[in-house]
Amino acid sequence: xxxxxxxxxxxxxxxxxxxxxxxxxxxxxxxxxxxxxxxxxxxxxxxxxxxxxxxxxxxxxxxxxxxxxxxxxxxxxxxxxxxxxxxxxxxxxxxxxxxxxxxxxxxxxxxxxxxxxxxxxxxxxxxxxxxxxxxxxxxxxxxxxxxxxxxxxxxxxxxxxxxxxxxxxxxxxxxxxxxxxxxxxxxxxxxxxxxxxxxxxxxxxxxxxxxxxxxxxxxxxxxxxxxxxxxxxxxxxxxxxxxxxxxxxxxxxxxxxxxxxxxxxxxxxxxxxxxxxxxxxxxxxxxxxxxxxxxxxxxxxxxxxxxxxxxxxxxxxxxxxxxxxxxxxxxxxxxxxxxxxxxxxxxxxxxxxxxxxxxxxxxxxxxxxxx
Ligand code: GLA
Numbered sequence: 001x002x003x004x005x006x007x008x009x010x011x012x013x014x015x016x017x018x019x020x021x022x023x024x025x026x027x028x029x030x031x032x033x034x035x036x037x038x039x040x041x042x043x044x045x046x047x048x049x050x051x052x053x054x055x056x057x058x059x060x061x062x063x064x065x066x067x068x069x070x071x072x073x074x075x076x077x078x079x080x081x082x083x084x085x086x087x088x089x090x091x092x093x094x095x096x097x098x099x100x101x102x103x104x105x106x107x108x109x110x111x112x113x114x115x116x117x118x119x120x121x122x123x124x125x126x127x128x129x130x131x132x133x134x135x136x137x138x139x140x141x142x143x144x145x146x147x148x149x150x151x152x153x154x155x156x157x158x159x160x161x162x163x164x165x166x167x168x169x170x171x172x173x174x175x176x177x178x179x180x181x182x183x184x185x186x187x188x189x190x191x192x193x194x195x196x197x198x199x200x201x202x203x204x205x206x207x208x209x210x211x212x213x214x215x216x217x218x219x220x221x222x223x224x225x226x227x228x229x230x231x232x233x234x235x236x237x238x239x240x241x242x243x244x245x246x247x248x249x250x251x252x253x254x255x256x257x258x259x260x261x262x263x264x265x266x267x268x269x270x271x272x273x274x275x276x277x278x279x280x281x282x283x284x285x286x287x288x289x290x291x292x293x294x295x296x297x298x299x300x301x302x303x304x305x306x307x308x309x310x311x312x313x314x315x316x317x318x319x320x321x322x323x324x325x326x327x328x329x330x331x332x333x334x335x336x337x338x339x340x341x342x343x344x345x346x347x348x349x350x351x352x353x354x355x356x357x358x359x360x361x362x363x364x365x366x367x368x369x370x371x
Pocket of ligand 1: 018019020022321322
């Protein structure tokens, strides 16, 4: 008998502002985009054999549902991680075959990993009638990264990938998971992503280090403010009061998070008022804070942001995502965007000998499944 094939897809994301705030229970302003991972899966009649092909990488990987472990590194960990987390939720899976293909640039800061995880979770949920709610799949995919990939990421990427809404950004409270959609229309301006095409090796180790540094900051703050749970609860005044007890690094990390949370809320206000210059200003502030205080930028990203500073047709520019490579996100006047791409590509190539990749992304709906 021919097996039913399920097709599930889940997109990458952008983030207008709110970087590294998610794992501090803070605020983010992401949206799903027109780049996605598409997973096709079907039962293969076996009890416990899984065969998965990455069409992008051109390789196939098999594992046993009763006995699997993370490998050193690779896409296989995202797949096994999702399976593991769904099993933890009680999912009774049988053998299945799957293949996936994606156009979210890997290492571009657009979360190709969340796209992959969420498309698989959606596909398995349908194929095996697991009856999981969206939030359960979102959390399972986040935990896949913690437990199988080794990155203690926040919830932003998986949330945006699943909950995205066409032409809307979402203000997400990463503590309560309450969220609100806001129509996204920049008038004469548009978003432009510029991919540096670099992905520095530091990205994952430094990510987890930042996580610990924030926790260390909270520990000190708690001595004075026992009620706080994490940096989300800390005001600039509270931080000021404790800063002398912190190392320079810890105080800088805390400063970024406390400032960035406020910037997200201010940016949402600016968006509602169609005050795009203010939105842009906050994006720049976010970048410089990520560069100087959180220290997750890199010369390639800084170069691209600096290049926009004297261009009055660019309202805002900043690094996007975890950092150490990937894209900048820019708010640029529509009729100047092509011109800017030309000069930015030329200067970037001259400086780093790397081709820049521009993307005009559109904002789309989140994960979907069909058969
Ligand atoms: C990565 C993580 C997210 C988030 C961003 C930085 O994309 O997966 O959870 O922390 O970095 O904002």
